[in-house]
Amino acid sequence: MLLSGTLGVFVVQSGASPFNVVFFRCVFGAVFLGLYCLIRGLFKNHGFTPKKLGLAALGGVFIVFNWAFLFESYQATSISVATVVYHTQPFFVVLLGAILFRDKITAHKAGWLAVAFIGLILVAGVSSSDLRGGSTYMIGLGYALLAALFYGLSTVITKRVTGVKPHLIALVQVVLGIPLLLPFATLSESAHFGSGWAWLVGLGLIHTGVMYVLMYSAYQKLPTSKIAVLAFIYPAAAMVADWAVYGHHISWIQALGIPLIVGASLGINLGWHPRLRRTPAGYEPAAAKALRAEAPSTPAARRTNG
Template sequence: MTTQSKGSENKGTAQLTAAMVLSGTLGVFVVESGASPFNVVFFRVLFGALALGGYVVARGWLRDHGFTPRTLGLAVLGGVFIVFNWVLLFQSYENTSISVATVVYHTQPFYVVLLGALLFRERLTLAKVGWIAVAFAGLILVSGVTPGDFASGGTYLTGVGQALLAALLYGLSTLVTKRVTGVRPHLVALVQVLVGIPLLLPFTDFAAMRGTGADWGWLVGLGVIHTGLMYVLMYAAYAQLPTAKIAVLAFVYPAVAMVMDWLVYGHHIGLVQALGVPLIVAASLKVTLAKPSREVTAQVTPSAPAPAAPQPR
């Protein structure tokens, strides 16, 4: 590796680490805003669209954007999945905890693999099936759900289900977005947040936002920091990093989220639940990196979409 390429990779590592650390603070911003999940997501996409739109315009990327009717339709569909994925994840924070919801949600890579095999006949090897089974064994441990919970129901079980459904929607969005080619990923992201504005408008309770006061800062932060800045950092990093490093650094996000949940709210997962975390981490890395041994740098160019790595949560 040349000095220049090494410097580029180090810069990408710093950018992606910063993005994942910021992502790990998202749950605190959601909870501290005091708004309902639908209101939170509406104002996140509103402020996020302003931030991303400003960046895209400043870079001059609206000219020769590369969208066709087909790719624009796919970007819009991916946006529908992403927006409701956020709503479900934020509802899961309320019903479980940031820690549990985040780790359960991090089963997204396995949904991508399973949905790819089911919908697009992508190859599903026996090894991947085995690692997916390991991951879901870890999921059972992390969730802390017992047979009695299924009998009694309750908000905790509902919250776990919401995190799983959010991961499923994320997986669908990833599969759809992977098929958008010839367009800068920043423009795809901008379309996805713009879609959320009219989509969530009927569900947004503006009356409940009266008297929000200083808590507006948390909502603005979700749009500007956790949507605008986060995307810019991640996409800049993807262009400079090998896939293996992207996969490993993705786990900074749940680690930071768990630490923040403990520091701010005193929530932490129990010993038995903690045993499931390394199972999910190991299985995720094995599935994500189950590719030819030759390492390929994940290029982000106008002719290629961003790799399927975690988006801002």
């Protein structure tokens, strides 16, 4: 998620069209992951079955077009607006997990998701003026929502591919992305990329090779709800990257959102939730119990407590 925060900088700095960016990201990512898997000997005893290979490929379809729609949204709206809309993805992940695979959503997990979402709104700094725009703006919002939905689908599907190294799963998905995106890419523009090639290579090596090895490994080890909350680290890192590269300062209101995101991530991962003690009259919060214990001990109080 921290690496994801620098994704927008690489996309913008490359100067390429969205579908060209995704196409070459798949090309360079496939080269990196293919060599990595070959050197590590991962092609032996790969663990793929026809069903697992099909699930990995299906997840690849969704993840590749998730990238394309997100990058299109950057151009139609702005990086900040596109990012905040795109981060409806954790809710898609949780809902899809519950609908498709009956993953349990407890009350305290839902509460932490709400806290993280409030933090996300603060970090994004979206104002009412950002919601005004023409048809291009609304199309951009639609692209961001489609990207979020496709990310959620890819997450819940890839999580079911067990017993296979995440490197191989990522390799299958980026290799599949090359023929999928070829009809949409304008390869004639590549002659004018110039220094943009360095950013495209970085997208393939860092944001596809390294990042997706880490992400897919995590998907197989974490429940859906934890993946959803950890995804909120992405916009916080993006704000820092935006400040470091473009000098866009984070306001005090935006800064207040970061602790909420971190707190929600810790809360859901550590299982923080209110502890209540049952009494003859019902539940008693732990704080109330402590205050009652510290109250002055008078005959009246003893009779009441008794």
